[in-house]
Amino acid sequence: MAKRVYLFNEGGKDDRDLLGGKGANLCEMTALKLPVPFGFTITTPTCREFFDNGNQLPSRLEQEYRVALDLVEKKMGANFGDPENPLLFSVRSGAAVSMPGMMNTILNLGLNDEIVEGLARKTNNPRFAYDSYRRFIQMFADVVLGVDGHKFEKIIEEYKANHNKVDDVEMSAEDWQEVISLYKTITDFPQDPFEQLKLAVEAVFMSWYTPRANFYREMSNIPDSLGTAVNVQAMVFGNFGDDSGSGVAFTRNPSTGEHSFFGEFLFNAAGEDVVAGTRTPLSLTALQDKLPAVYDQLFETQNQLEKHYRDMQDIEFTVQEGRLYMLQTRSGKRTGRASVKIAVDMVAEQLISEKEALMRVSPDHVEAFLHPMVNPDCKRDIIASGLPASPGGATGKVVFSAEEAVEVAADGTAVILVRRETTPEDIQGMKVSEGILTVLGGMTSHAAVVARGMGVCAITACGTLSINDGAGTITTADGTQIKRGEIITLDGNAGDVMLGDIEKIEASNSDDFQTLLSWADKNRRLKVRANAETAEDAAKARELGAEGIGLCRTEHMFFEAGRIDVMRGMILSATIEERQTYLDKLLQFQHNDILALFEVMDGLPVTIRLLDPPLHEFLPHNEEEIVALAERIGKPVDEIRERTESLKEVNPMLGFRGCRLSVVYPEITEMQVQAIISAAVTAVEKGLKPYPEIMIPLVVNVREIRLINTIIDNGIQKVLQEKQISIPYKVGTMMETPRATLGADRLAPEVEFMSFGTNDLTQMTYGFSRDDVGKFLPQYLEKKLVESDPFVSLDQRAVGRLMEMAVTESRARKKGIKYGICGEHGGDPRSIQFCHDLGLDYVSCSPFRVPVARIAAAQANVGRELGDV
């Protein structure tokens, strides 16, 4: 039987999987001889045992932790359940992967009616004792017994109102005693401390599957099987009096990355008071002023921890009667900008290597460098200010709840979520918001931490605003009312709230960012291309580091005004001659567009996909448009209507599109090829180096490719027989039907590249229509029937398996095929890791994702090298 309980002096930071992050770090700090209240950790495998055992603690577990508990009592010189010399515990969850705010915590465990009196006597601080007891009852009832926490808040509020008290500090021991007896009217809890402990341990385990924990794991792709550890730690008290307090701090500024010790502190407060954001905390200067020795010790400790962990630390500490206690250390969450600055600075400080620096930056955070910021030169009508909790500039309609945010944002409307404070239940609403504004909280409040993690702009502690969600209004200090749906702008860097839509500027590039990207480029094997159709997009992509175009969707070129009618005329042509006159016009458009791409992408490959969508997409969608078109192109209305009708499809996604168009209308393909090759000829004549790659979409078998290759050859011959220029073109196929991937070995001899179109491949592998999946995918995500949205992160098990079969089997048949991915997954870091491992040659994504992909590609490579991933 594996050991289930570890004392804090029995583990270390490498025991994260076994003891959870929190437990491992408590052990590590204990080993570093830092002032950590002693305790023990119940391992994460015990959590799995618990669930496998039908939600029952393993039979010998209590016996095991009682042994540990005895040793904690010895070390702390106090006894659990002893009224004369009581030892109290905090019981906290702690998984291997950080899940801040997601799991439930119980403090002051071990109090009961008798022991609280002993605590009052022993500390000679009855107010503290009864405050601690009421806190314990409140938490225990909420977390273990499932009593609605608001009921307790309400009792306190009513009590205060009846007794003319405003702040907690005004509450005396007697007041708390009365509150406790009121609490007892709404809840019942065990008086036996050991029963309390057992129930608390069970509650921690159970909280692993609360909906909010499930959601966080889903969002963060944390497997359910990890489980949580339980940390049982001797209590120290920040609410002991004025020489006590609680604080949280970062070893560097988590918003800017600046190398300065940065934190918040509340005197005479428990840790929960700081994190909850219900009182606005002080800066650490206040601690330095009042308890300089404690501050110095804290400063020394944080410095030691950062050097020891070689990363910026987020620490929690408590001061009890002028003595410092360390309660937690962990790698600190940070903004994208901060993560880059910290990583680059730490390389300069020789704390970490370039490769390690690369691994320190979340690819998604890179986007912060690309996001717009509020233009500082604009006139600002500042209606309120708060803490700059998460940087960036955001504009949107005011909404007052997470649900409202989800609802309003569903159609793409930008929203700003305005809340008194946020809770983990709000995560989904926060995710869809452009920005978050809270009245309460601080830089380390839930809103701030989560917003930074998400890379969403946020302002917290904007205390001058008052919210009336019922009426749907915010009132500012000067009485201005902002109504639900009104537009406001947040400057997450300055902490300013403004009315209306304020101009934003492109994210300023930073030297650190460029340094990091240069390390990424040095350290990646995967090339990064962009999906782009226009010269502007291509230029942006190249500026952001794209090494070519991986997907140019030629049909986009035909939707432009002045062209769509030519396209329609072509589709509606009755004879091949009529069609040819339209094709000749389209040829000219396409030639020019593609030439522009070759110019921008001079020297780099440009993958041009042949016409893909079903033809009905180009035709008019209603009678009015049909009549108008008939007039414009001089065709009978009936004929257009009939043709439009005849092209309609039941399931267009599985219909007459992709290379099927080339089979039936080879003349369209020939035109496209002529446009591509003639554009390449013109480019060469201009002294440029074009590298066209012609991509055949929606292939199911090699015969299609053979047929289309002959059409392509015809098109090329038509251009090149007139010109004595050699064009280094390639022909390849998009791999987007399961059948193509299952027969890749047969396709191999006929192609020079294969590009995985994982959007369609996912649709067909799942039988999920991207356009219709909204009817059930939300329920699938909610009920955890899928790990994550397979259109966002590549489904490695099935779609990935098809890709792997395709690569392995085609490579065995023919060497030298170039492999890429051009579905949306090409910009998703987890999918990029998969593509790297699969040995693809490039990923292709939207221009703004290119830097993200560069970092992700480097991390994929370095991660494998360092064995981190």
Place this chain on the structure above:
Amino acid sequence: MAKRVYLFNEGGKDDRDLLGGKGANLCEMTALKLPVPFGFTITTPTCREFFDNGNQLPSRLEQEYRVALDLVEKKMGANFGDPENPLLFSVRSGAAVSMPGMMNTILNLGLNDEIVEGLARKTNNPRFAYDSYRRFIQMFADVVLGVDGHKFEKIIEEYKANHNKVDDVEMSAEDWQEVISLYKTITDFPQDPFEQLKLAVEAVFMSWYTPRANFYREMSNIPDSLGTAVNVQAMVFGNFGDDSGSGVAFTRNPSTGEHSFFGEFLFNAAGEDVVAGTRTPLSLTALQDKLPAVYDQLFETQNQLEKHYRDMQDIEFTVQEGRLYMLQTRSGKRTGRASVKIAVDMVAEQLISEKEALMRVSPDHVEAFLHPMVNPDCKRDIIASGLPASPGGATGKVVFSAEEAVEVAADGTAVILVRRETTPEDIQGMKVSEGILTVLGGMTSHAAVVARGMGVCAITACGTLSINDGAGTITTADGTQIKRGEIITLDGNAGDVMLGDIEKIEASNSDDFQTLLSWADKNRRLKVRANAETAEDAAKARELGAEGIGLCRTEHMFFEAGRIDVMRGMILSATIEERQTYLDKLLQFQHNDILALFEVMDGLPVTIRLLDPPLHEFLPHNEEEIVALAERIGKPVDEIRERTESLKEVNPMLGFRGCRLSVVYPEITEMQVQAIISAAVTAVEKGLKPYPEIMIPLVVNVREIRLINTIIDNGIQKVLQEKQISIPYKVGTMMETPRATLGADRLAPEVEFMSFGTNDLTQMTYGFSRDDVGKFLPQYLEKKLVESDPFVSLDQRAVGRLMEMAVTESRARKKGIKYGICGEHGGDPRSIQFCHDLGLDYVSCSPFRVPVARIAAAQANVGRELGDV
């Protein structure tokens, strides 16, 4: 270097792959000492060499066949190219698999202006010599030089008209000489016999890839790589005079299977005259009367051949100057009825074993026992009679060309194809016709042979009819006119043509057929189930031998009048309570329907699929229906319209359907399960043995199954907690998304059976929407971009590979899972072979395909056992 040329005394019937069927049988007959004109065969690998060599004969080939030719000259006592003693050759194709009428033949090769005179002198029969020469020119020009054959026909017609001649027999040597000089005005051909031979060999090879040969191979699933052999055989002449002639015969009646020698003969005619059907042939009695010794020898020979080959033979022979020559023998094509009778008779005659008998019947032919026949008791308005070329009764609209047949039949309209005679170009039109009627031809004409092969009813040699395709009319002997599009009925057993739609009766069962089916049942491993929803269909299926229901599509039960509104009410319910009242009604309907199935299928498994189609399929499709429904169910029109709109989908095939409905509306699933289990309880109470199998459709992963299993358990509990009855139900999944097949190992622990829904699996693997594929699949088939329609015959390469992965991987995870197939492929013999080889437990098909599937399943098993397949 492999030997490329085999003399007829160097091979035998087992050399079919090397020498083609015709060549192998010529060798075999030679070995049997039958009177076969000597010759040699160029092997099929030479054909592949030819194509690999850029359509060039291998360099040493001519040298090789000249050696053989010398030996043929010695044996025949005549010399190729020698005017004094000329030897002439027939040059024919012959692949390993029979492709009747598909390949080109050249006769009388070796004639030129000089040799024809020698032939006239030597035979003392100038008329014969010049007739032979003009035939040679005609064939050579047509087949080798590509001159339109009709030009020659026209010359003869004009010549006859100008010279008042009607029949060929009226043409003298001089007449033919004049015709020959007219021929020479439109074609040029080599005078050198060796050059003729070389060109003819090349032409035979080239004909392998003519469109009609391609089409035949495609239809018959013959691989392109087989290639054809070339048979070069000394000519004998049926057109030598009145003691000469040509005939074809079958060792048994190919229409009824009766054991009697059966054939046709034409005096003073070449073989081509008999097959072409331009002269109506005589029965063999005519030969017996005039040349009894020849007839006796022929009778003896056919008897010997049938015993030797242990199968009914189709033989070709020529009589020259009273001497019999055997030109070909092969297994004869036969009707379904004949194939069963012959197989069963031959077992009785101890010629073959029961297992061999099973392998002799084409599964498709079995349908002949199931097809309607014209009711013999009906009053018949017979407008014409011909030969009963292929049995069965058929009614349809008159069409005059294959193209017209395809066009009119496209929407399911029954057509009768009426032609003067059919040619291989007509195959596609014949395939879609209910029946075929020709004015010319005989029992062995193209129309007859092909129609029997296809199992299509046909009447040939209906000479009293005259056709005017231009006007679109048929005129009968008495002047009645039948117009294009008019309805006629064919009685393919009697050879009668009737006006209008005459009543048909079910195909009478035959003892032979039942005997064969009993052998099939003894010899198959695969179980055969039926896809059926109604008690009537289920009863028919059981009568035809179904061993259970493999797919009951529950939604079909809801489309009935009186139910659809309840279904709609359920879908449109605003509250769960409202929905429940509708569900309670549906529960009662479903209970009764399923109980009826359990009654019919007493003791056999019944697989019931949970609701599968998207809900919008049940809702009204236009405003009028919406308004009417609103009135009937008392809901606002707006609400119905809105809900209908909101359920619409872009790609319903990949949408909100299948088990996705169970996830979102578990109450529907629970109702269905209650209906199934309560019906089973009632059945048990009635003393029956129900075996319900609940099938979950459109699964993508195991989590769906786990969730739905809990819903199913709930439904079952609700029923069984009231009843103390044990119901032996199973729960399983339909395997129809690629993802399900790719993760079958994970599904395995949660299911008791897996049934491959190959319709959807094919759709998703190819990205082919069954509803839309008509826009491009015809071109795919025509251009040979697919081997065959993947919705008809299972695509073994990709869809089959997914099935194989699923079976292998799930079986490795859990033993005892039952595997089946319930897509349309479950009734397709080639797909059944695949399912057998894959080790599935059952196939499920439409009731009328059950006997076909029973035979096919037995053949799959026996074939592997005998090593034949």
